[in-house]
Amino acid sequence: MTNLVALNPEKHKHLKINKDKLEAQGANERIVPVVIGEFSKLVVQYPIALTKSEETGEFICVAVLGFEQKENLFWNNNRWDGIYTPLNIIRQPFFIGNDQGQSVVCIDEHGSSVSEQQGEAIFNKNGGESQFLLNIKTMLAGLLEQERVTKEFIKTLVEYDLLIAMPLDITFGNGEAHRVRGFYTVDESKLETLEPSKLVDLQKNKYLTPLHMIMASTGHFYSLVEMKNRTLTPSGTQKEP
């Protein structure tokens, strides 16, 4: 059970964060929300897609990590098998909460990386914020700003009608057919026929690059299928040349 509370120097003065356990926090995530600022790192390995928030129905940008519920194909042999780990994984167990309109740093006290024994201290012995925490706070502030930028970006995609549903009908190596619904991507043909004035708008807002990165990243769904197939094949067997 998660237990989110605002970070408190008195209450949390003994807490430590085990950095080796940060990535394990995403072991069961099928998707992870991502922000524009990390697209260039994500696009090397992950499919970046849009999906609807269950809570609000609004579109969010995500990196897709697996097909089944709680399946993260990048989590292998107890380690994150990727060149880059999305911010929303490694920022945990910290969160940004909202207290009467003010952003406050919160912590999941029950997070797997949190203990009083092992890792980086959050507060110094004198009760001040540790360098580790200061770094975290810088990252969280950056993430918050990036989330705002990403939201604006998505708003424009919706407004310009540039999204298209991306139904995936996949047959895995073992012959099992799988229907994946709920992912959306940028509609290439609509982008190509977009009114010039809107295109200029996209350019001005620096949206063209992330837009193309989303399109280019969809090819990684094939890599993801490959990763899935590897989990289905007995380990050690050689593939056909």
Place this chain on the structure above:
Amino acid sequence: MIDKPVNNIVILGGGSAGWLTAGLIAAQHKTGQSGGLSVTLVESPNVSPIGVGEGTWPSMRATLKKIGISETDLFRQCDASFKQGAKFAKWVTGEQDDYYYHPLVLPHAFHQFDLIIPWQNMRNDISFGDAVCFQGALCEQGRAPKQISTPEYEGVANYAYHLNSEKLAKLLKKHCTEKLGVKHVLDHVVEIKGAEDGDIEALITKQNGEIRGDLFVDCSGFASVLLGQHYQIPFVEKKHILFNDRAIAVQVPYPNEDSPIASHTISTAQSAGWIWDIGLPTRRGVGSVYSSAHITDEAAFIELEKYLEASVSATEIDNLSFRKIAINPGHRSTFWHRNCVAVGMSAGFLEPLEASALVLIEISAAMISEQLPATRSVMDIVANRFNERLQHDWDSIVDFLKLHYVLTKRTDNDYWIDHVCEQSIPERLQQRLAFWRQQVPGKYDFTQAQEMFPAASWQYVLYGMGFSTQESQHRNTMDQMAANTCFDNVAQMVKKYLAQLPTNRELINKIHQYGLQKI
């Protein structure tokens, strides 16, 4: 003789009929472009719309989408709510436990099997509606037919709307004039100018002079200014079949802003009529429809008050304002005459038992738009088709509405006794009922491609009201095992959807806050 092109459409009247017609025609033609079809709506500044017809059919989704209205705007601007069918209470015995649903989802496996005969073997255990359809269970729990992530106009379960029709007209007006190039003239029509051949040439207005047109659409409501008053097309009364001729309408506030919103229309039979109860997000619309030949206005009013007492305190009832409406059930003998066609109440009106008012507007407007003649010379051909189609539709509605009365077992008032009296039942309906005692309603009964009430609707009402069909013993009947599998599937669907779907109120609040996505 020169064949006159049809370039100018003039619509008289700015209620939901007028604006739906304007919207459908303009959206499907090059209106507002140079050389395109001109659509002008003339509306009198001091005629207020009657504001009935708060229930729609599922077809309204396709209609609004075609016109280009966003469903999110509909919810935010027209007090719209989801409607998943109707619950008919006290229509058979009048007892507390007497009710059935007419849902909008077809019976399970409708095009593969007929589950009626196998269901009849277990009719004492489960109602027809609940056995073959999951939707009644959703309604009982006040659930919405979709999720916040379901795109606009799509549903998990089929649905229609409850809405404020005046606000719908307002939303359509804005869209038609700002986006679709419809011209709006706010002026009094003082005279109808006829041409020598009998066509209408122009409407003469007080301040804007002559408004000439090639086709005139009469959406002037009960006044029926063009078809009724100008052309004197006779009115065909249906009161001898459907007795109700009065209504009292009232708007009822909810106890608080989180009160559940029913996701179906509730129609509760009274001693000489019935009460509608329609839940909008902001208030309920409640009204009594009754026959003045069978009950006095005072007695009908007392029954309505008694109905309200179940949910509203006596002092609150005293503060409500009740509005009386006279109903003359029936329709014009012709709907399209020369270059004039009537849409909406100018064509006719029947009690709102199955929400037929708005759907008839949609059907009429869609046919006018899609069959719009390019020139005057073929207009009479279109007019004939239109008249045939609409005559068929009005007859279907009359028969279908009457069906709700003829299977009653109530004898507490002459109203119900008179309703089952043979003279009051149309010949075709009598024949159908006789035939259906031996065979279930199916595709041979309804031969029109676009039937208003298909076999499924008749089945829900017939078997919901306790009708029984005894098939000939020569017939192969459906395997009971296979039927049981279907019934199990329905029960599974109930579980699945109840686990997934939010309440009507929850979803509507979310739509107000976040909106629905277009895809």
